[in-house]
Amino acid sequence: MRVGKPLVLALCAIMAAGMLFAGGCSRGEKFPSKPIEVIVGWGAGGGTDIFTRNVVPAAEEILGVSIAVVNMPGAASATAMDYVMKQPADGYTVFAITSDILPNAVLGRTPYTPQDLRPLIRAHVDIGLIQVGKKSPFNTWEELVAYAKQNPGKVTIGGTGAGSYDEVAVAVVTRSAGLDVEYVPFDSASEMHAALMGGHIMAMYEETGPAIGMIESGDVWPVLVFAEERLERFPDVPCVKELGLDLPPLQWRGLAVKKGTPEEVCKILEDAFAKACESQQYKEFASKRFLDLYPGFLRGADFAKSLEDELKQYEEILKQLGYKK
Numbered sequence: 001m002r003v004g005k006p007l008v009l010a011l012c013a014i015m016a017a018g019m020l021f022a023g024g025c026s027r028g029e030k031f032p033s034k035p036i037e038v039i040v041g042w043g044a045g046g047g048t049d050i051f052t053r054n055v056v057p058a059a060e061e062i063l064g065v066s067i068a069v070v071n072m073p074g075a076a077s078a079t080a081m082d083y084v085m086k087q088p089a090d091g092y093t094v095f096a097i098t099s100d101i102l103p104n105a106v107l108g109r110t111p112y113t114p115q116d117l118r119p120l121i122r123a124h125v126d127i128g129l130i131q132v133g134k135k136s137p138f139n140t141w142e143e144l145v146a147y148a149k150q151n152p153g154k155v156t157i158g159g160t161g162a163g164s165y166d167e168v169a170v171a172v173v174t175r176s177a178g179l180d181v182e183y184v185p186f187d188s189a190s191e192m193h194a195a196l197m198g199g200h201i202m203a204m205y206e207e208t209g210p211a212i213g214m215i216e217s218g219d220v221w222p223v224l225v226f227a228e229e230r231l232e233r234f235p236d237v238p239c240v241k242e243l244g245l246d247l248p249p250l251q252w253r254g255l256a257v258k259k260g261t262p263e264e265v266c267k268i269l270e271d272a273f274a275k276a277c278e279s280q281q282y283k284e285f286a287s288k289r290f291l292d293l294y295p296g297f298l299r300g301a302d303f304a305k306s307l308e309d310e311l312k313q314y315e316e317i318l319k320q321l322g323y324k325k
Helices: 005-022 047-063 075-085 101-107 141-150 165-176 189-197 208-217 263-276 280-288 300-320
Strands: 036-040 067-071 093-098 117-126 128-133 156-160 182-186 203-207 220-225 251-258
Touching: 036 047, 036 075, 047 067, 047 093, 047 117, 047 208, 047 251, 047 263, 047 280, 075 093, 075 101, 093 117, 101 165, 101 300, 117 263, 117 300, 128 141, 128 165, 128 189, 128 208, 141 220, 156 165, 156 189, 165 182, 165 203, 165 300, 182 189, 189 203, 189 208, 189 220, 203 208, 208 220, 251 263
Parallel strands: 036 067, 036 093, 156 182, 156 203
Antiparallel strands: 093 251, 117 251, 128 203, 128 220
């Protein structure tokens, strides 16, 4: 049976539309048209989890859809990255990323690298501290140093994730101080906090925000700031630079999607989360947790450039520390 040319053209148009739809988004479809997931590679209660849950509400209002925060801890967020990279590049899966994606790439903990992501925003830079508790055998950084030198390898310092940013930061500072300490990794900040409070570790590396409740109650207190200057919030706590110790790379948090996500979708998400960082809720959150001490906000292209530069820095640091891929 012969098919007329008009019918052939109509069938082709239908097939083309079907192919566009199968690819995830038709030409006329508005993004977003369904709920979005933000994957967090850490457990509940940690800095990345708290950050994500404070930037999401404003983003939901801007985008007009619900956004679910999904915790997927494991392997210093490598487990979460593997999950994200297996999802469609359609913008409906957003990855809450941290500095840990850099050592993960260098150490080969995941087959993916930062180049496999399309960065949206770097929301802030977080200043970390060595903190001790009531059951620690020392009260100050000077006492920690003295104890560590008298007891090589006996001081235990907790952090979230093995081969993570926390481990790199602790190693850079303690090695430059000439200390031999044991780094103890935890999958979640809440587990680490409980370990310090229970006396199972002697100290921990943590940012101010996640530990602020324990600090204000007097159960935990900082002894060293990983920064170039002392913090106004803790004027009596020494900083790394004044002690002549090496300053580790910056700790930051941000958001990204899988590379290959349509650029128009990326732009919508980038704009939405950038505006969310300007919301009253997020500004109050950032101020309360001292996330505005350092000018850390970057958008897509600038964020991507900083990732490229920092990756080289991590490669050098990890090599110096004896890590191999």
